[in-house]
Amino acid sequence: MDINNTSGPAVIVSSAGMATGGRVLHHLSRFLPDPRSAVVVVGSAAAGTRARDLVDGARTLKMFGDYLPVRAEIADVPHFSAHADAGQIIDWLRHAPAPRTTYLVHSEETAAETLRDRIDRELGWTAVVPKSGEAVLVR
Known part of the structure; x- marks a missing residue:
């Protein structure tokens, strides 16, 4: 949680790739509104998840009961996965x-x-x- 208090550049790696729960939600709620931030969605983003919404160009995202503006740059890297084929x-x-x-x-x-x-x-x-x-x- 201390990562959210950073004032300088940061790289945050999260294993919660679908963005449906966990600490990644706190990081996203902190950094998505900031146009200086970038979120890289790595691997498959399943339909119905926040990650898919981001990849599909959502301008707002609901988290913790509020709608947040998505001003961060969103990058999609769909063909990289740790899952077996x-x-x-x-x-x-x-x-x-x-x-x-x-x-x-x-x-x-x-x-x-x-x-x-x-x-x-x-x-x-x-x-x-x-x-x-x-x-x-x-x-």
Whole structure:
């Protein structure tokens, strides 16, 4: 939190890339209104997240119950990610014992559905993309 008290230039690295929660919200609320600031969104910014809103050119962003002006420069670097691609995920799963069901819960819906189909086709496993808000009982 002390980073927000800085008066000079700073580089802040946050692992909360979607900007949906955590300390990054405090940093964004402090620096987004400042036209001297820049926010770099690295990797995929999922639909419905503040990061996606920034990438799409939002001029205001709601945080902590208030609307903040976005005056900072926003840079999008979409093709840089620490996430595994589908091939790497399949290779990793090949070495795991087959579960009763594989739940895909972290991706854009169409990408998750494509991976679900690939898991079914290549591994013969039951894979499911739960609907938003769906509860799943895991035994």
